[in-house]
Structures are given as structure tokens and as C-alpha cells.
Amino acid sequence: MFDNSSYDAHEGVHFFHDEESGLRAVIAIHSTALGPSAGGTRMWDYPDSSAMITDVLRLSQGMSYKNAMASIPHGGGKAVIWGNSKTDKSEKLFRAFGRAVESLQGRYWTAEDVGIDTADIEIAAQETRYAAGLTTSDAASGDPSPVTALGVFRGIKQAAARAFGNDDLSNRTVAVQGVGSVGGYVCQYLAEAGAKLVVCDVDKEALALVEQRDGAAVVGIDEIYDIDADIFSPNALGAIINEDTLKRLKVKVIAGGANNQLVIPQMGELVRRAGIVYVPDYVINGGGIINVAAEISGTYSRPWVDQKLDALMDTLGQVLDEATRTDRPTNAVADDIARARIAAGKTT
Numbered sequence: 001m002f003d004n005s006s007y008d009a010h011e012g013v014h015f016f017h018d019e020e021s022g023l024r025a026v027i028a029i030h031s032t033a034l035g036p037s038a039g040g041t042r043m044w045d046y047p048d049s050s051a052m053i054t055d056v057l058r059l060s061q062g063m064s065y066k067n068a069m070a071s072i073p074h075g076g077g078k079a080v081i082w083g084n085s086k087t088d089k090s091e092k093l094f095r096a097f098g099r100a101v102e103s104l105q106g107r108y109w110t111a112e113d114v115g116i117d118t119a120d121i122e123i124a125a126q127e128t129r130y131a132a133g134l135t136t137s138d139a140a141s142g143d144p145s146p147v148t149a150l151g152v153f154r155g156i157k158q159a160a161a162r163a164f165g166n167d168d169l170s171n172r173t174v175a176v177q178g179v180g181s182v183g184g185y186v187c188q189y190l191a192e193a194g195a196k197l198v199v200c201d202v203d204k205e206a207l208a209l210v211e212q213r214d215g216a217a218v219v220g221i222d223e224i225y226d227i228d229a230d231i232f233s234p235n236a237l238g239a240i241i242n243e244d245t246l247k248r249l250k251v252k253v254i255a256g257g258a259n260n261q262l263v264i265p266q267m268g269e270l271v272r273r274a275g276i277v278y279v280p281d282y283v284i285n286g287g288g289i290i291n292v293a294a295e296i297s298g299t300y301s302r303p304w305v306d307q308k309l310d311a312l313m314d315t316l317g318q319v320l321d322e323a324t325r326t327d328r329p330t331n332a333v334a335d336d337i338a339r340a341r342i343a344a345g346k347t348t
Contacts, residue, residue, distance in 0.1 A: 001013060001053070004053065004054060004057060006054050006057035006058045006061065007057055008030065008057070008061050010028055010029065010030050010057065010060065010061075011029045011030065011031060011032060012028070012029045012107075013026065013027075013028045013029075013053075013056075013057070014026065014027045014028075014029075014100075014104065016096075016097070016100040018092075018093075018096035018099075018100075020092060020096070021090060021092035021093040021095070021096040022083070022088070022090075022093060023081065023093050023096040023097055023100070024081065024082040024083070025041075025079060025080065025081045025082070025097055025100055026052060026053060026056045026079065026080050027056075027077065027078075027079040027100065027101070027104065027108055028056045028057055028059070028060035028077060028078055028079075029060065029075070029076075029077040029104075029107055029108055030057075030060040030061045030063065030064040030075065030076040030077060030078075031064040031075040031076050031342055032075040032107060033075055033342050033343075033345035033346040034067060034068060034072075034073060034074060034075050034341070034342060034345040035072075035073035035074045035075055035345075036074060036075065036106055036107055036108065036109060036130075037060075037063070037064075037074065037075040037076055037077025037107060037108045037109070038063070038067065038072075038074040038075070038076075038077060038108070038109040038110075038111070038132075038289060038292060038293065038296065039059065039060065039063035039067075039076060039077045039078040039079070039108075039109075039110070039111075039113075039289070040078065040079075040110065040111045040112050040113030040116065040133075040288075040292075041078075041079040041080070041081060041097070041110050041111070041112070041113055041116050041121070041124075042055070042056075042059065042078070042079070042080045042081070042113040042114045042115055042116065043080070043081040043083055043084075043085040043088075043089075043114070043115030043116050043120075044080065044081075044082070044083075044085070044114065044115055045082070045083060045084045045085075045088075046080075046082050049082075052080055052082050055080060055238075056078050056079070056080040058238070058259075058260045059078035059080070059259055059260065060076055060077055060078040061076060062076070062078075062259050062260055062281070062282045063075075063076030063077060063078055063282075063289070064076025064338070064342060065282045065334070065335065065338035065339075065342075066282035066283070066285070066286050066289055067286075067289060067293075068337075068338045068341040068342050068345075069282065069283050069286060069312065069315055069334065069337065069338050069341070070286040070289060070290050070293075070308060070312050071308065071311060071312075071315075071341075072289065072290060072293040072308065073293070074109070074289075074293060074296070075342075075345075077107075077108040077109075078113075079097075079101070079108070079110055081093075081097060081115075081116075085114075085115030085116070089120065091123055094120050094121075094123035094124045095123060095124070095126060095127050096127075097124050097127075098123070098124035098125060098126060098127025098128040098131065099127045099128065101124065101127075101128040101130050101131065102127055102128035102129065102130065104130070106129070106130055108130065109130045109131070109132055109292070109296055110124065110128075110130065110131050110132070111131065111132045111133035111144060111288075111289075111292045112133045112143060112144065112145070112181070114180075114237070117143070117181070118133060118134065118135055118142065118143050121133050121134060122134055122135065122136060125137075132292045132295040132296050133291075133292055133295070134295070137295070138298075139294070139295045139296075139297070139298050139299055139300040140295065140300065141291050141292060141294055141295035141300050143181070144287070144288030144289070144291040144292050145181040145182050145185060145288060146185050147287040147288055147290065147291040147305065147309070148182050148185075148257055148285055148286075148287045148288030148291075149182050149183075149184075149185030149186045149188075149189060149257065149287070150185075150189065150287055150309070151284060151285060151286060151287030151288075151309055151312065151313070152182065152186050152233070152235070152255070152256060152257045152284050152285055152287070153186055153189035153190065153193075154309075154313050155255050155279050155283070155284035155313070155316055156169070156174075156186075156190070156231060156233065156253070156255045156279070156284075157169065157193075158279070158313065158316055158317055158320060159231070159253040159255045159277045159279045159320065160172065160230075160231065160253060162277055162320055162321075162324070163230075163252040163253045163277045164230070164252065169190060169193040169194060169195045170193065170194030170195070171194060171195075171196065172194075172195050172196070172230045172231060173195070173196045173197075173198065173227070173228070173229040173230050173231070174190050174195045174196070174197055174198070174229060174230065174231045174232075174233055175198045175199075175224050175225075175227040175229040175231070175232045175233065175251070176190070176197055176198070176199045176200075176216070176224075176233045176235060176256075177199075177200055177201075177224050177232070177233065177234045177235060177236050177240065177256070177258075178200075178201055178234065178235035178236030178237075178256075178258065179199050179200075179201045179203070179206045179207060179209075179210045179216075179235070180201065180203060180206055180235070180236070182235050182257040182285070182288075183199075183201070183233075183235030183236065183256075183257065184206060184209065184210060186233060186235055186256070186257060187199065187210045187214050187216060188213065188214060190214070190233075191213070191214035191215065191216075195231075196217075197210070197214055197215065197216035197217065198216065198217045198218075198219055198224070198227045198229060199211070199216045199217070199218055199219070199224075200218065200219050200220060200221050200223065200224040201221075201236070202221065225245050225248040225249055226248050226250075227250070228250050229250065229251050230251060230252060230253065231251055231252070231253040231254075231255060232249055232251040232253070232254050232255075232256070233254075233255055233256035233257075234254070234256035234257075234258040234261050235256045235257045235258050236258055237258060238258055238259050238260030238261055238281075239260060239261070239262075239263040240258070240261060240263075241254065241261050241262050241263060241267050241271065241278075242263040242267065243267075243270065246267070246270060246271060246274060249274075249276070251276060252275070252276060252277060253276065253277045253278075253279070254271065254276055254277070254278045254279065255277075255278075255279035255284055256279075256281070256284070256285075257281070257284065257285040258281060258285075259281055259282070259285070260281065261281045262278075262331060265331060265332070265335070268329030268330065268331035268332055269329045269332075271329065272323075272327075272328075272329045272330070277320065277330070278329070278330050278331065279316065279320070279330065280316075280319060280330050280331045280334040282334070282338075283312065283315065283316045283319060283334055284316060286309075286312050287305075287309050287312070290305055290308045290309055290312065291305050293308075315337070319333050319334045319337065
């Protein structure tokens with residue numbers, strides 16, 4: 001664990017197993033410097049435990065940075081459940097997971113992420129006080145995906161303004177990887193703005209919806225990197241920007257809701273050298289956690305969410321402009337700001 005390249009001085013990494021339900025889960029808490037950690041739960045059928053641990057560590061660190069950039073009173077944490085989200089879900093499993101979250105006594109708040117929906121979290125919430133993204137509590141905020149997608153759409157427009165001289169997306173071609181809970185809403189926003197969509201996903205039902213509703217062209221999973229597009233929007237899993245995929249991309253902007261898009265941080269410099277505007281993922285996709293934070297506060301306020309999202313978009317603009325001014329990769333600029341905010345939290 002301590003030798004894992006993604007460990008990054010996590011405050012705690014907690015492993016949970018429940019024999020009756022088959023639960024195998026890890027909850028990683030990267031930092032509580034800015035407040036109790038908060039981050040969604042992902043359910044994924046990992047190839048092995050090493051992949052599972054690396055994923056939760058990277059996601060947890062990313063949440064520390066995301067929450068810092070969003071200026072919400074939370075540190076970073078994340079949970080992963082090892083299993084197939086199509087076949088392995090059960091009430092017993094999510095109740096067991098809820099008990100796992102409760103055992104951390106508020107150091108970690110959970111919500112939805114890849115493979116997990118509102119119904120799953122509401123089962124877990126029967127066993128824990130520290131679950132958000134609900135539809136039934138007094139401050140219920142519901143599915144955070146639409147707010148995440150709104151931030152992604154606004155971030156795409158900011159990047160377009162810098163890459164093309166204006167933020168008009170009409171007749172721009174956008175290659176969208178992943179059209180699930182976030183990507184589907186992103187497609188809807190893009191289509192309404194007049195963009196031409198080329199999409200891929202493993203979920204045929206989700207593809208059919210976007211194809212019919214938004215007029216999207218559907219391509220194979222591996223074909224998405226070769227599309228002659230203006231913008232590439234990754235909204236599925238992470239680590240998809242590497243030296244091989246970068247060589248295939250013909251775009252001027254990479255901006256999407258997926259976490260940990262760069263296979264390693266150094267890819268940010270290679271993206272910059274390729275003349276592509278890269279929007280750091282944990283900045284552009286912070287809308288959802290802002291929505292969740294409003295619920296955690298106990299009094300959900302959509303005006304507060306909108307105000308925080310506006311401020312996050314201002315921060316994103318500062319990151320993009322500072323990167324241009326200093327000839328530095330955008331992810332390095334964002335990392336510096338996030339680390340400074342977390343460090344400041346440790347001294348207060």
C-alpha cells in the first residue's frame with residue numbers, strides 16, 4: 001500500500017468485506033484538512049485487487065483537489081465496490097456498504113458515481129447518516145449528474161473560446177466518450193447548442209437514446225479517438241489520455257467529466273505541446289460535488305449551488321489563462337492551486 005505510486009500520504013485506506021452479501025469495498029480518505037471527506041462510490045468489476053486499490057487512491061486524491069477548487073468545506077475521499085453493477089447488486093450488499101460508511105463516523109460522506117444510482121445510495125442510507133445524493137431526506141438534492149454535466153458543458157465553452165476564439169459550439173464536432181449519467185446530459189446540452197455529436201459507449205440503450213434524441217452518430221469504442229472532431233469529451237473512465245491515444249486525436253480541446261483522464265500527470269505537458277487545450281477534469285466536473293455539499297449542509301439551496309458553480313467556472317478560467325500566460329500545462333497549474341488551498345486548510 002505505502003509503495004503504491006498513487007498513495008500520496010492518504011490519511012486512511014479502509015477495507016471492508018461482508019461474507020453474507022459478498023461486499024468487497026475500499027474507502028479511501030485522502031484529506032480532511034478542509035472538512036469531512038466527501039466523494040462518490042464507484043461499482044466496477046476490476047481485473048484484480050491491485051487495480052481496485054490504485055483506482056480508489058487516485059479517485060480519492062482527485063476528490064481532495066476537486067473539493068478544494070470548488071471551495072466547499074470538504075476534504076477528499078472515495079469508495080469503490082468490486083463487482084458487476086449489472087448483475088451483483090442487492091439490498092444486502094448496499095446495506096452492508098452503508099454500515100461500512102457509518103463505521104467511519106462521519107469522516108467520509110458518500111454519494112453516487114459510476115455504476116451506482118440514487119436507489120443504491122438510498123438503500124445504503126438506511127444504515128448510515130453519511131450519505132447524500134438522496135431524494136427522500138429533508139435536504140435531498142437528488143442525482144448530482146445533471147449539475148456535473150452543466151459544469152462540463154460550461155467548461156467546454158470556456159475551452160472553445162480559448163482554442164477557437166469564441167465559445168459558439170454550433171457546427172462544432174464533439175466526440176463524446178461515454179453517454180451515461182453525466183455524458184448523456186452533456187450530449188443534450190451540446191446538441192441544444194448546435195454541436196454535431198459522435199459518440200461511443202458500451203451501453204447500447206444509452207447510445208440509442210442519445211442517437212435518437214440528439215442526432216448523434218455512433219462509433220465503436222476504439223474508433224472515438226480517430227474522429228475528425230474539434231473537441232474530445234471523455235465522460236467514461238479514467239487514464240484514457242496516453243501517448244498512443246494522444247497521437248490519434250485530431251482535436252483542439254479535451255474537456256469532459258471523467259475522472260483522472262491523464263494516465264500520468266506528465267501527459268499534461270505532452271497535450272500542451274500538441275497544441276490542445278486540456279481542461280483539468282477535477283475542475284470541470286466539480287458541479288456534482290457542489291450539489292452534494294449543499295445537501296450535506298442540511299439545507300439544500302439551488303441558488304447557493306449556482307453561485308458556487310459560477311465561482312468554479314471563474315476558477316477554471318483563471319487556470320486556463322494562467323497556463324497560457326506561463327506556458328505550463330493546465331493540470332500543473334490547477335494542481336498548484338488545489339495544493340495551496342489544502343495546505344492553507346491544514347494551518348487553520
